[in-house]
Amino acid sequence: MSSSLILRAEAIDKSYPGVHALDHVDFDLYEGEVHALLGENGAGKSTFMKILSGSLPKDSGRIFLRGQEVDIVGPYHARELGIGMVYQELSVIPGLSVAENIFLGRLPKRKPLGTVDWSEAMSQAKRILDDLGVDVDPRERVGNLSMGEQQLTEIAKALSMKAQILLLDEPSSALSDEERERLFSIMRGLQERGVAIIYVSHRLVEVPQIGQRVTVLRDGAKVGTLPVDQADEATLIRMMVGRELREKFPKDEIQRGKEILRIQGLTVRGVLNNLNLNLYEGEILGIFGVLGAGRTDFARALFGVDPIDSGEVFLNGRKINISCPSDAIELGLGYLTEDRKDGLILRLTIPANITLASLKRISRLGFLNQGEERATAEKYVKELDIHTPKLDQKVEFLSGGNQQKVALAKWLCSRAKVLIFDEPTRGIDVGAKIEVFRLMNDLAKQGVGIIMLSSELPEVLAMADRILVMAGGSFTAEYARGQASQEDLMRDAVVK
Amino acid sequence: MAKNPSEPRVSALGRVGAWVATPQLRVRLGIRAVLVFAVLLFIYYVSTAPRFFSVTNATNLGARTAPDIILAVGQTMVIIQAGIDLSVGAVLAFSGSLASVAYCYWGLPVWPAMLLGLAAGALLGFINGLIITKGRIPDFIATLGMMVTARGVALILTGGLPVPSHLTAITLKAYLPQEIIWLGSGDILGFPTGALIALLIVAAGWVILMHTGFGRALFAVGGNREAARVSGINVDRTKIMTYTLMGLLAALAGLVLVGRMNSANALMGDGTELQSIAAVVIGGTNLFGGEGGVIGSLLGALIMGILRNVLNLHNMQDFAQRVVMGLLIIGVVLFDQLRRRYGA
Numbered sequence A: 001m002s003s004s005l006i007l008r009a010e011a012i013d014k015s016y017p018g019v020h021a022l023d024h025v026d027f028d029l030y031e032g033e034v035h036a037l038l039g040e041n042g043a044g045k046s047t048f049m050k051i052l053s054g055s056l057p058k059d060s061g062r063i064f065l066r067g068q069e070v071d072i073v074g075p076y077h078a079r080e081l082g083i084g085m086v087y088q089e090l091s092v093i094p095g096l097s098v099a100e101n102i103f104l105g106r107l108p109k110r111k112p113l114g115t116v117d118w119s120e121a122m123s124q125a126k127r128i129l130d131d132l133g134v135d136v137d138p139r140e141r142v143g144n145l146s147m148g149e150q151q152l153t154e155i156a157k158a159l160s161m162k163a164q165i166l167l168l169d170e171p172s173s174a175l176s177d178e179e180r181e182r183l184f185s186i187m188r189g190l191q192e193r194g195v196a197i198i199y200v201s202h203r204l205v206e207v208p209q210i211g212q213r214v215t216v217l218r219d220g221a222k223v224g225t226l227p228v229d230q231a232d233e234a235t236l237i238r239m240m241v242g243r244e245l246r247e248k249f250p251k252d253e254i255q256r257g258k259e260i261l262r263i264q265g266l267t268v269r270g271v272l273n274n275l276n277l278n279l280y281e282g283e284i285l286g287i288f289g290v291l292g293a294g295r296t297d298f299a300r301a302l303f304g305v306d307p308i309d310s311g312e313v314f315l316n317g318r319k320i321n322i323s324c325p326s327d328a329i330e331l332g333l334g335y336l337t338e339d340r341k342d343g344l345i346l347r348l349t350i351p352a353n354i355t356l357a358s359l360k361r362i363s364r365l366g367f368l369n370q371g372e373e374r375a376t377a378e379k380y381v382k383e384l385d386i387h388t389p390k391l392d393q394k395v396e397f398l399s400g401g402n403q404q405k406v407a408l409a410k411w412l413c414s415r416a417k418v419l420i421f422d423e424p425t426r427g428i429d430v431g432a433k434i435e436v437f438r439l440m441n442d443l444a445k446q447g448v449g450i451i452m453l454s455s456e457l458p459e460v461l462a463m464a465d466r467i468l469v470m471a472g473g474s475f476t477a478e479y480a481r482g483q484a485s486q487e488d489l490m491r492d493a494v495v496k
Numbered sequence B: 001m002a003k004n005p006s007e008p009r010v011s012a013l014g015r016v017g018a019w020v021a022t023p024q025l026r027v028r029l030g031i032r033a034v035l036v037f038a039v040l041l042f043i044y045y046v047s048t049a050p051r052f053f054s055v056t057n058a059t060n061l062g063a064r065t066a067p068d069i070i071l072a073v074g075q076t077m078v079i080i081q082a083g084i085d086l087s088v089g090a091v092l093a094f095s096g097s098l099a100s101v102a103y104c105y106w107g108l109p110v111w112p113a114m115l116l117g118l119a120a121g122a123l124l125g126f127i128n129g130l131i132i133t134k135g136r137i138p139d140f141i142a143t144l145g146m147m148v149t150a151r152g153v154a155l156i157l158t159g160g161l162p163v164p165s166h167l168t169a170i171t172l173k174a175y176l177p178q179e180i181i182w183l184g185s186g187d188i189l190g191f192p193t194g195a196l197i198a199l200l201i202v203a204a205g206w207v208i209l210m211h212t213g214f215g216r217a218l219f220a221v222g223g224n225r226e227a228a229r230v231s232g233i234n235v236d237r238t239k240i241m242t243y244t245l246m247g248l249l250a251a252l253a254g255l256v257l258v259g260r261m262n263s264a265n266a267l268m269g270d271g272t273e274l275q276s277i278a279a280v281v282i283g284g285t286n287l288f289g290g291e292g293g294v295i296g297s298l299l300g301a302l303i304m305g306i307l308r309n310v311l312n313l314h315n316m317q318d319f320a321q322r323v324v325m326g327l328l329i330i331g332v333v334l335f336d337q338l339r340r341r342y343g344a
């Protein structure tokens, strides 16, 4: 490598009660390099990045910046040292505007009185957002943005810091292909200016597209570092999971049954236009769309989270009325939210979260059957390979991907007949994804109808029996399994 | 790897010094020091208090803290679901007064009179819940309003006089029934009745929180209201039930208090709302909801009770006692925040 070493971490070690999260990890990073950091859920990627960004203290080890040993005491210190980070869990403040979030704590000031220079802030924010190709008003409240847009705001915030080292922890997990491409081109631009980037992702296809070298962690220890041209997918998977994986998408052919759900003319003014849809027993219906297509709005409206203006919903041929989520659950629906934090109670334990939507079923006369609760939780912890030191761990102490698995398990155990999964595999590692798909197959075999909202094209193409494309709040195309190509879907997903 | 030659040599002591100098550690050490100091001070005062370790004092202490413990159990549930109830003192006074008035002046038999008091407390709690959920009023404001209102109604009901007052006791021969007095001043095998009731309530509270779907819902609503809703928990119903239960417990605490004082009045239980909140926070329940339990609150209420008792035994003036209690509450909340922030 011709360029110079900008960061070196030596024997970084970190333990939590019951978990050796990082086991003497060495790592180096060169100027102008994109260094991919991979590993299963709970391997220690986020922990490592948080130590570099000063938001987590290390137990031992040393960090050198341009050869100089540094003791990073906090995020502010890291920022002064030129280290910026995009966290895996969104850290934007919903009540503030996009521009305020981007310049949080360092809004441009006007000279004599030190008042905020709003016009400057807005125009600077606009410039960064334009670079990212995001079409949002810098004055918009972040709480009103979609999850992908929030993630882009988060990225814009990190970019605006003009960091020399950029730590990106699954920045693309809420983005569809188009936004991801734009993110990549920005990253390439930064690289040319000498910015070094550590990039965490569970999408292995991204590694050769954007990275120069890749480091793999397993159970907190470093397995190895490779240049990308030696790191084909099979090699990476072997390094990550320690074994070969066979099929990536284990799709079972299932004879679909009778119609289970019919939606007619579902409308939310200005958001969803006259949506019609049928779902059959044992069917996996994929709904694909890019950022802002309205997939999540559709799911929320159907599940009674947001009110609808008009439209009818039939379940097993009977017209139903859903005015709040508990109605929906009562009727046998389930909804995995796009942002797992919208569906998890972080301060409750794994079993309590998994049974949250099935409280009635696991209680007798109002009393919880805790034996059954633990048994259920244990089963899903095993099936989904949820990494945790103990069953009763609070969910807030799990890694992002493991939290996602808990959120999924909640609905898998709810015995719902219709499941709406919004980005079910977000943040989940390659091995566990296969398990998730297997469990979806099992559900389908039991006659459950699954609506899978996803921006992950290969996943939709491989797993869905039927695909609806959504754009601008309408369904724009429908394909049976095997009839559509990636190009077809992308074309239909763009608003005409 | 080779040692960085430019690194200055530091003595071992210097290293310790630098280590202590990081702000987080300083705060952590500070917190521990304050805690140790507070515990030592507490032990000192307890052990030097005259007659603290006597059966009379223990019985007295048990009887006195009983209403506080009952309130703290209810307040724990309210706070776990991320609410707060400022009206408990007033509801206590209103319900206690109502039961007494009903028996002494309206001629209701004992049990219906007590049931009326309990039902009235539950009703006020229910109204709190309705205002908070259906009216979308913050818990703090709604119960603040109820606090003032219930106190006012109690004053109207009693005419601002004790029930029974000296005069009515003589002219009407209106005395409180033995049953109510037994609740607050009686004993079972030498153990104060009120304290037994309080312990029973603590046990019930523990069972509800740890072993029922309703308890689980409280934690869920307090931890993440939206997520609880999307998981099918009826947030409004959960909140209304919690406040109703709180009202019921406040009324029960009212009866025990009336029994202990041998009379009711509209101004009793003044300040108990803050004491109950303090007990809950001292007990380790998160003031912002989602975590906690009644066992901690029991300890919290006991600590406050013992402190008051000890200050009394040391003959501290009531006014000064208020200052001490106030400082204790501020100190504990501050301490709790720092502890959470710095993970000490």
Ligand SMILES: Nc1ncnc2c1ncn2[C@@H]1O[C@H](COP(=O)(O)OP(=O)(O)OP(=O)(O)O)[C@@H](O)[C@H]1O
Pocket: A016, A017, A019, A021, A039, A040, A041, A042, A043, A044, A045, A046, A047, A048, A088, A387, A388, A389, A396, A397, A398, A399, A400, A401, A402, A427
């Ligand atoms: N605050 C915490 N308390 C206790 N354990 C923790 C805490 N944070 C993380 N862990 C544990 O440390 C390990 C590493 O977690 P980390 O978040 O670094 O994983 P990750 O590689 O980022 O995984 P993912 O792909 O799921 O995001 C996990 O086993 C996790 O359970």
Ligand SMILES: [Mg+2]
Pocket: A045, A046, A047, A088, A169, A399, A400, A401
């Ligand atoms: Mg992570």
